[in-house]
Amino acid sequence: MNFEIAAFLVQDGVTVGAVYALLAVALVLVFTVTRIIFIPQGEFVSYGALTLVALNTGRTPNTIWLLVVLALCVWMREAWKLARSEFSWPVVNGMLRDLAMTSGVCAMGYVGASAQLPFAIKALISISIVVLIGTKVYRLVYEPLQSASILVLLIASVGVHLALTGIGLAMFGAEGSRTSPLVDIQANIGALTVTGQSVAIGVSALLAMLALSLFFGRTLEGKALKATAENRLGARLVGIRTVRAGRLALGVAAAIGSASGILLAPLSTIYYDTGFLIGLKGFIAAVIGGMVSYPVAAIGALMIGILESFITFETSALKDVIVFTLILPVLLYRSLSFRDAGQEQSN
Template identity: 50%
Template sequence: MNTTILLFLVQDGITNGAIYALLGFGLVLVFAVTRVILIPQGEFITFGALTYAALSSGKLPGTAELACVLGFVAFCMEMFSMRNQFTTGRFVRATALYLFVPALALVLAQFACGGASSVTINIVLSLIIVGPIGLYLYRIAYQPIAHASVLVLLIASVGVHLALQGLGLLFFGAEGMRAPPVTDVAISIGPLRVTGQTLAVYIIAICLIVGLWLFFGHTIYGKSLRATAVNRVGARLVGIRTVLSGQIAFLLAASIGTVSGILIVPMTTIYYDSGFLIGLKGFIAAIVGGLASYPLTAAAAVVVGIVEAFSSFYASNFKEVIVFTLIVPVLLARSLSAPAVEEEKD
C-alpha cells in the first residue's frame, strides 16, 4: 500500500463515517426520548434514496401514496382517542398534520413528475414525503404502547421494519436505482480528487450536526426533548408533552434518514433492502456511544467508516464481519462495568 491508496481509503472511510454519524444521531435521539430502538431507520434511508431517485427520473414514488395512507390511519386513531374529549384545536391540528400535509406532498410530487424538476426541488419533495412517515409510524405503532417495556418496543420495531421492507419491494421493485449527484463540482487536493457529492456529504453532515446542537441547546422544543430524555416522569410533571416529544424525535430521525439516503444514492446503487445494512452500521456507532452520547457516536461512526474502508481493501469478503465484530468488545465491556438497574416504570 502506498500513500495515495492510504489517502483514498481514509477519504472513503470518513465519507461513510459521516453518513453513519447522522444515522447514529437519529438512533440516539429516538432511544433517549422514547426508549425505542429504531430498527426502521434503515427503511427511512431506503425510502429517502429511492424517492429521490424516482423523482429525478420523472416517476411518482409510491412513498407519496404511502404517506397519505399512513396519515389517514393516524388521523382515524387520533379521532378515536378524542371520542370523549373533543377539542377544536386538536381536530384542526390533526387534520393539517395527518391529512393536509401528505395530500399536499402527493400533489406536489405529481406536479414535479409532470415536468423537469431541479435537484433542489427533488430533495425538498423527498423530505416532505418521507419525513412525515416517521411521525405517522410513531402515532400508529409506538404511541399506543409508549409505556411498554423496551423489549416490547423492540419487537414492535422489528415488525415495522419487516412491513416497511415489504412495502419498499412493492413500491420500487427488486431492481436497484441510482440518482444524479447533488453537484458536479470536483476539486483536486494533491493526489486526491474530491467529488462534489463527497463535499456535499461533509457539508450537509456538519450543518446537520451544528443544527442539532443549536436545536437542543437553544430552542424550547430541543430543551423539552432533552428533559424527556433525562426523566420522562419529571418532564410530564413540569408540563412537557412527552407525546409531542416522541413525534418530534421520530420526525427528526426520519428526516435524517432521508437526507442520508439522498447523499448515498448518487454514489452507489440502492435496493429496497439496502438501508437495513447501512442502518446497522449507524447502530454500531450509536451502541459505542451508549445510545446517549452524540460526540462519542460521531467519533465511533468515523472509526466504523475507516475500518470498513480498510477491510474492503484487505479482505473484501469479510468486511461486514470485521465491521460488526467491533460491537462485541464494546458490549462485553459495558456488560461487565454497568451496574444492575431496574427499568424505569412510567
C-alpha cells in the same frame, strides 16, 4: 499499500462514516427521547433515495400512496378516540392541520414528478414525504405502546422493519437505482482526487450536527426534547407533552435518514433493502456511544467507516463480518462497567 492508497481509503472511509454518523445520531435521539431502539431507521435511507429517483425520472413516487394510507389510518384512529370521548376542539384542530400538511406534501410530490423543478426542491419534497411517513408510523405503532417496556418496543421495531422492507419491495421493486452527484466536480490535492460529492456529504454532516446543536440549545422544542431525554417523568410534571416530543424525534430521525440516502445514492446503488445494513452500522456506532452520547457515537461512526474502507481493500468478503464483530468488545465493556457500578452501589 502506499501513502496514496491509504489517503484514498481514509477519504472514502470518512465519507461513508459521515453518513453512519448521521444515522447514529438519529438513533441516539430516538432512543433517549422515546426508549425505542429504532431498527427501521435504515428504511428511511432507502425510501428517501428511491423517492428522489422516482421524482427525477418523472414518475409519481409510490411513497405518496403509502403516506395517504398511513394518514387515513391515523385519522380513523383519532376519529374513533374522539367519538368515544367528549368533543375536543384541540384534537379537531390537530386533525385539520395534519390533513392540510399531508395533502400539501402529497400534492407537491404528485406535481413534482412532472414539473421541471430544481434538484434541491425535489430532494426537499422527498425528505418531506419520508418525514411524514415516519411521524405517522410513530403515531400508529409506538404511541399506544409508550408505557411499554423496552423489550416490547424492540419487538415492535422489528415488526415495523419487516413491514417497511416488504412495502419497499412492493413500491420500488427489486432493481437498484442511483442519482446524479449533487456536486459534479473534482479537485486534485497532490495525488489524492477529492470529489465534490464527498465534500458535500462531509459538509452536510457537519451542518446537520451544528443544526441539531443549535436546535437543542436555542429552541423551545429542542429544549423539550432534551428535557424528555433527561427525565421523561419530570418532563411530564412540568407540562412537556412527551407524546409530541416522540413525534418530533421520529420526524427528525426520518429527515436525517432520508437525507442520508439522498447523499449516498450518487456513490452507491440503492435497493429497497439497502438501508438495513447501513442502519445497522449506524446502530453499532450508537452502541459505541452508549445510546446516549452524540459525540462518541459520531466518532465511532467515523472509525467504522475508515475501518470498513481498509478492510474492503484487503478482503471485501469479510467486510461486514469484521465491522459487525466490533459490537462484541463494546458490549463486553458496557457489561463490565455496569457490573462494577452495581458493586460500588452495594458496597
